[in-house]
Amino acid sequence: MKKDTKSRLIDEAEILFSRNGFYGTSINDVAKKLGVSKQALLHHFTTKEKLYAAVLEEAANYLLQQLDSIKQSHNKAKKQLSEFILEISQPNDKQLRVIILLLRELLDNQERADKVSKWFLGPWLDALVGIVEQAQRDGHYEQYDPMAFLYHLLGAVQYFLISQPTLKQLYGEEAFESQKKAHMALLVNIVEHT
Template sequence: MPETKGPEDFIAAATGLFAAKGYYGASIAMIAAELDLTKQALLHHFGSKDALYERVLTGVADRMMLLLMEVQEDAETPEKRLEAFFISYLEQALAGASDSRLMLRELLDDRQQDRAAERWFLRPVLQELVAMVQDAPAWHAAPPEQALAAVCDLLGAISYFAMAQPVLPRLPGQAGAVDAFRVQIMKRVRDLCSHGPQS
């Protein structure tokens, strides 16, 4: 008897395809085919492509918030919390880049431009990261837009680096690239916390 697939299987398949092809490139038909379902069966569970995409993005946001909560419990200073978050985010992105790809696509994609900002899935994650940056003494007087720019810069760099992994073996000096990038991210976070928005 064939194994019955459930909503979590649907979300996993959709996550992989949306990450690889983007919202516009991944169709309901593709996702259904990956699951060996009909389009109608998939739509029966989620109602629309938008609803399925929102479930996928909610999962990304939930995983990022969990990571943020973990580093806040384990690290004592703003610098250590931010360093722990960005290094953990890098490790997760290198292990499987779907979440970081989706986050980068969502930052770049204007598909949601008419949607209320309050409903944007990344909003609570970015707000929490901005608050963590502003906790650093060098950032106390800085406006939130500068902290947001710094956060997006780091998230973008990590996401882009993780997405480039399939290409790096073709480039000279790639053997130590991951370790070098890890050190670079830690240095950037320390500089960010120590020197504030001018760093």
């Protein structure tokens, strides 16, 4: 049941790319962490860009799969949305890494705007918008544009997530905990009682 080197390289690259960004990560570092040579990595991916693309593809699959599992566990679109917001608000390590990767992509994509991000974000966003639209058909959030509503939620959640280390350091652990509570309360208020 041991993972093969290729997928272990992707996992390790995901950690380092999310932590240090594309330019801040060297393929040598990735390979060394697994105890293999840099050329073993290049044997599987030929270039650094292709390794990065593999990481993004993996991240996209993760996001879509997560959404799919939520869809299967809950029938009502509104419940699906609130469950989704709840999950990404309290992410595990992997989820947090994927969110950071996503944000880095948005930043780096600022003028590049290449094709990689297209499939990385597109299907996931579309699926989410689909949920909001279904919820609207069920009679919720009707005063809002679906995409704007969704983006608003995503922005608020993800921005707070990546700010957490800074906020902790800025205001201390216990002050931060009450901030987090207030943040979650505001989120729940929007999703549940709008």
